[in-house]
Amino acid sequence: MSITTITSTTTITTRQWLERLRALKLPRRVKVMNVCGGHERSIAMTGLRKALPPDIELVPGPGCPVCVCPEEAIYQAIQLALREKVTLVAFGDMLRVPVNVRKDDVRSLEQARAAGGDVRPIASPLEAVRIARKNPDRRVVFFAAGFETTTAPVAAMLAEGVPDNLSVLLAGRRTWPAVSMLLSADAPGFDALVAPGHVSTVMGPEEWAFVPERHGIPAAVAGFSADSLVAALYSVLRQFVEGRCFLDNCYPEVVRPGGNAGAQRHLAATMDVVDANWRGIGVIPASGFAIKPAFAAHDAARLYPSFDDTMRKRAGEMPPGCDCARVVLGRIYPDECRLYGRACTPRTPIGPCMVSDEGACRIWWASGVRAPREAMAAHAG
Numbered sequence: 001m002s003i004t005t006i007t008s009t010t011t012i013t014t015r016q017w018l019e020r021l022r023a024l025k026l027p028r029r030v031k032v033m034n035v036c037g038g039h040e041r042s043i044a045m046t047g048l049r050k051a052l053p054p055d056i057e058l059v060p061g062p063g064c065p066v067c068v069c070p071e072e073a074i075y076q077a078i079q080l081a082l083r084e085k086v087t088l089v090a091f092g093d094m095l096r097v098p099v100n101v102r103k104d105d106v107r108s109l110e111q112a113r114a115a116g117g118d119v120r121p122i123a124s125p126l127e128a129v130r131i132a133r134k135n136p137d138r139r140v141v142f143f144a145a146g147f148e149t150t151t152a153p154v155a156a157m158l159a160e161g162v163p164d165n166l167s168v169l170l171a172g173r174r175t176w177p178a179v180s181m182l183l184s185a186d187a188p189g190f191d192a193l194v195a196p197g198h199v200s201t202v203m204g205p206e207e208w209a210f211v212p213e214r215h216g217i218p219a220a221v222a223g224f225s226a227d228s229l230v231a232a233l234y235s236v237l238r239q240f241v242e243g244r245c246f247l248d249n250c251y252p253e254v255v256r257p258g259g260n261a262g263a264q265r266h267l268a269a270t271m272d273v274v275d276a277n278w279r280g281i282g283v284i285p286a287s288g289f290a291i292k293p294a295f296a297a298h299d300a301a302r303l304y305p306s307f308d309d310t311m312r313k314r315a316g317e318m319p320p321g322c323d324c325a326r327v328v329l330g331r332i333y334p335d336e337c338r339l340y341g342r343a344c345t346p347r348t349p350i351g352p353c354m355v356s357d358e359g360a361c362r363i364w365w366a367s368g369v370r371a372p373r374e375a376m377a378a379h380a381g
């Protein structure tokens, strides 16, 4: 399998890429999906959508690991902090994601902390190790939700050895199986793919070759700068116009063939690939990581009882009215959710997409989109 690099970003400016892109004669309206919260942030913050011709749509897809983290896993993390009295450490944006419980119950890790739980935000696995070493008499659980880029450092941490009192509650997910699921559906909902740069750095760009090879869909790996993103857009649109498709690497300065062999070794040594549940979406084959039995002594899923309460209303589901699952799958844009900017804002988030920095709803809000689309249309009308 060959990966092409036709769009070297080193000598062409974003403006020049845009000029080339606008000169393309598209045969019809084209929808391009990105699957990375960082990409979506760059697109929203630079106003790239508005700079494109009207027949090009950019839709955010499954690019937010916090948004797809099973509700039951967050509930379990809350219960571990409150009932098992562990020190619960997690990446910061997981702390505010609400679970489905009665209004007077603890609804998030942040509320668990307010209720007396020892819940601490961390920025890296190294911090989890440091906290465990500093507190040898406490049991520390690292609630690790993330895609390959986050799970690989967790794997490295386990492979290199961690303190006896540290375990991991893992919700690691793989991105390409979610895209594969979309493409295998009757109506994938997009015509071309901008593939994630960070994930490709770790796992290698080759993971995305199935998109053109098996599905006949143009694909290009992009970085996070405007020029890399527009180069990738130009690449997939040009492929579309010319009626051919391949995988283009528009981030060659960082994304190398084969990816990061060391990170992949750590993943293979400590984790198994398993079918995994995506919140609001269901089980996607081979889309998750589970800690290997050899590391059971550090697997919180094995060390602690499950507190999952089968009587809990809407366990595992999105909150009532929240359209996060359809936002994550690129079926609708964030401002097409009726709660967007009304009941759901960053100050009063209802779904995870409005909590996480990688959630499309939160990103759109931060970029200045403040009202649901129907309200804007009515206002304009």
Ligand code: SF4
Pocket: 321, 322, 323, 324, 325, 327, 334, 337, 338, 339, 340, 341, 344, 345, 349, 350, 351, 352, 353, 354, 355, 361
């Ligand atoms: S606006 Fe809020 S309720 Fe609607 S999809 Fe986004 S997070 Fe969910």
